[in-house]
Amino acid sequence: MAAPSIDDHALAHHLATRAGEMLVLLRAQMVADRATTKEMRDEGDARSHRMLMDALAEERPHDAVLSEESEDESTAARQARSQRSRVWIVDPLDGTREYGEVPRTDWAVHVALAIDGRPVVGAVALPAVGTTLSTVAPTTLRAHPSSPPRVVVSRSRPPAEALAVATAIEAELVEMGSAGAKAMAVVRGEVDVYPHSGGQYEWDSCAPVAVALAAGLWCSRLDGEELVYNRPDPYLPDLVICRQELAPAVLEAVRG
Numbered sequence: 246m247a248a249p250s251i252d253d254h255a256l257a258h259h260l261a262t263r264a265g266e267m268l269v270l271l272r273a274q275m276v277a278d279r280a281t282t283k284e285m286r287d288e289g290d291a292r293s294h295r296m297l298m299d300a301l302a303e304e305r306p307h308d309a310v311l312s313e314e315s316e317d318e319s320t321a322a323r324q325a326r327s328q329r330s331r332v333w334i335v336d337p338l339d340g341t342r343e344y345g346e347v348p349r350t351d352w353a354v355h356v357a358l359a360i361d362g363r364p365v366v367g368a369v370a371l372p373a374v375g376t377t378l379s380t381v382a383p384t385t386l387r388a389h390p391s392s393p394p395r396v397v398v399s400r401s402r403p404p405a406e407a408l409a410v411a412t413a414i415e416a417e418l419v420e421m422g423s424a425g426a427k428a429m430a431v432v433r434g435e436v437d438v439y440p441h442s443g444g445q446y447e448w449d450s451c452a453p454v455a456v457a458l459a460a461g462l463w464c465s466r467l468d469g470e471e472l473v474y475n476r477p478d479p480y481l482p483d484l485v486i487c488r489q490e491l492a493p494a495v496l497e498a499v500r501g
Contacts, residue, residue: 254381260300261356261379261452264293264337264367265372268354272347282345284359290314293337294344301333304497308333308358310432311479323477326452332359332475336448340423350374353425355452359474366402367455369425378429387434390488395419395436399428406467406483406499411415412489413498414438428453433485438487438495442467447479454486463492467499470474 268289275285294314301310309329313336318326326332334354338344340352348371358366369380378384390439394416400409403418419436421427424445430436441450451474456465464472467483474481487495 247475248417249358249360253366253377254368257356257358257366257452258377258379258381260297261368262372262377263300264296264354264356265377267296268293268338268344272344276347277420285347286341287340290338290341297335297337297356299337301335303463305331305333307331308334309475310486311447311475313337313446315479320477323324323479327477329473329475330361333357334359334364334448334451334474336425336452337447339425341356342408343422343426348373351422351424351426353423353429355425355448357452357455357474359451362475363474364451364474365457365474367452367459369429369452369456371426374478376421378456379433380455383461384456385430386432386460386462386488387483390437390483390491391415391417391434394438395437395489396438396440397421397430399443404440407440409498410438410495414494424449425453428486429456431462431488432457437491438485440467440485440487440495440499442499443482443484444480445484447474447476447481450484454484457486461479461489463489463495465492465496467496469500 307333336355354370368376373484
């Protein structure tokens, strides 16, 4: 696998941050204009997508791109993309629902580069809190897990796997919104485990996984298999991100 350049890491960080800053300003303006929640969500998604696509076309014209807005790819286009070595995988607005629920902060922007299927470059902007975590300067993890450990779950309904993990490691449940916000909560040491089984796509997890791996966290499918990106079908339904020392107990719990 060819190594990414330092500039790839810096570009991911810059683009995620820039899109996030735009989204913060846009949300404030749309609130002032009394836009509906749907209008806010749709406009945020569309504008961030256009900004990222235009920037990548200019900065990396020879690389392929997979975006959340690429769901309508033809079969031929998917096959062609999956044959490319370098593919940028982006989620212009991770947590669209949360973005529209002002003043919630648990939404994100994802920009990642997968090389030969491996998530080696990533940036996750948390614009509402003014932070971008990325592989340009990997986060240093705190020394020990929380006591008791903390498992982050969706605000709507925790999946059975998360409940099993919480029981197995005697953990507390913490509710949060978008996938990126949950994953970065593990990186930032706010929680210790993020198990997901409710169905996701590659753009939901590629950048968060790249950032988490760079920080030294465990990242895998729920069955322990490696996470591989840039497949013809971008559906990637499950994953776990957690501290290395908790991984054996977490994987045993989700395997039943």
